[in-house]
Amino acid sequence: MTDATRRAALAERAARAGGVVARETFREDLRVETKTNKNDVVTEADRDAQHQVVSTIRNEFPTETLVCEEDVTPPGEDVDLRKSVPESGRAWIVDPIDGTANYVRGIRFWGTSVAAVVDGDPVGVATYLPSEGDIYAAGPESVTRNGTVMSVSERTDPETFAVGLIGWWPTKGGDAYASLFRAAADRFGDLRRLGCMQGVLSLVASGSLDAAFMPERPHPWDAVAGVYLIRRAGGTATDIHGERWHYDSEGLVVSNGQAHDVVLEAVQEGTTIEAAD
Structure with missing residues (x-):
């Protein structure tokens, strides 16, 4: 061994x-x-x-x-x-x-x-x-x-994606969170907020969800295990700028890899709107 x-x-x-x-x-x-x-x-x-x-x-x-x-x-x-x-x-x-x-x-x-x-x-x-x-x-x-x-899903059409919203509900600035929600809702078939980040990442790794994202930097205990599961299962994990995710990266965007650019686009549009507001 x-x-x-x-x-x-x-x-x-x-x-x-x-x-x-x-x-x-x-x-x-x-x-x-x-x-x-x-x-x-x-x-x-x-x-x-x-x-x-x-x-x-x-x-x-x-x-x-x-x-x-x-x-x-x-x-x-x-x-x-x-x-x-x-x-x-x-x-x-x-x-x-x-x-x-x-x-x-x-x-x-x-x-x-x-x-x-x-x-x-x-x-x-x-x-x-x-x-x-x-x-x-x-x-x-x-x-x-x-x-x-297990492996990530094989879906290629983002309009059929079920996407997890991970991270923390804002104690203030709800309009900014709504901007992210709208940007995602315009692109994907379904959005889920399930309240357990590692659980959601596990669902992406197993193909039950197709993608998930958060704009904030996650704590390592909330994300490192799940990101490894996703990568080993054939998926993609980046920061919000599209660079390979590391435990000190800005934000987290994960997907089955089939339309990762669309997931990134949603996050970037949502955070741009947030900055403009």
């Missing part, structure tokens, strides 16, 4: 372990707290799931860098958690519950995501959606949903 294959297997194992912990309190009474604003929510389930993911990784790689959404460490462990991906070395990117707003409302579309990176590039990832019963995983040898090989 190569090192990359070993890391891919551990990413899947850790995502499953964290997701199982979160599932135990799904649709139970929760104490909901807020972080940066009243709609940026967190629960004890987020922390407990992260504890499990981190512990699972550290059992095998006890000294490697951890890039995690939540600022908590497993009880009794001295762990250096970071918010940015190191340019060199080996690291793990963890989102214990992606889609916490869905989770607290009892909506099933949420998941646990883990990515193993080496020198800033992913080598193995997994996103587990416990309430959906799906796990999306990729490594150097395969990209799968529930163990079955």
Whole structure:
């Protein structure tokens, strides 16, 4: 087994372990707290799931860098958690519950995501959606949903595309978001906002959606795993300028690669309108 294959297997194992912990309190009474604003929510389930993911990784790689959404460490462990991906070395990117707003409302579309990176590039990832019963995983040898090989869709006509709107609903500046929506609605057959970024990226990788986009820079725990899934499944991921996406890029635009220029055009038109306003 190569090192990359070993890391891919551990990413899947850790995502499953964290997701199982979160599932135990799904649709139970929760104490909901807020972080940066009243709609940026967190629960004890987020922390407990992260504890499990981190512990699972550290059992095998006890000294490697951890890039995690939540600022908590497993009880009794001295762990250096970071918010940015190191340019060199080996690291793990963890989102214990992606889609916490869905989770607290009892909506099933949420998941646990883990990515193993080496020198800033992913080598193995997994996103587990416990309430959906799906796990999306990729490594150097395969990209799968529930163990079955998957690929992006083959649709070529953008007017038939189902496109995911990812990112954060603006706390102000709703007109700007509406501009993006209008630019996309003029070009695509259907638009979806599902509330779990890694879940949406997984749907693009599996061909259930044809594209997705956001104009803002995503956090690494919200996007790195999903982008790797999409690329391994034959799709395309760029920033809003059409350059190859990297974890510090401006915005994120992903597609099956068949009409990526049209998706970019929609994002660029929407953000141009935003700037003009």
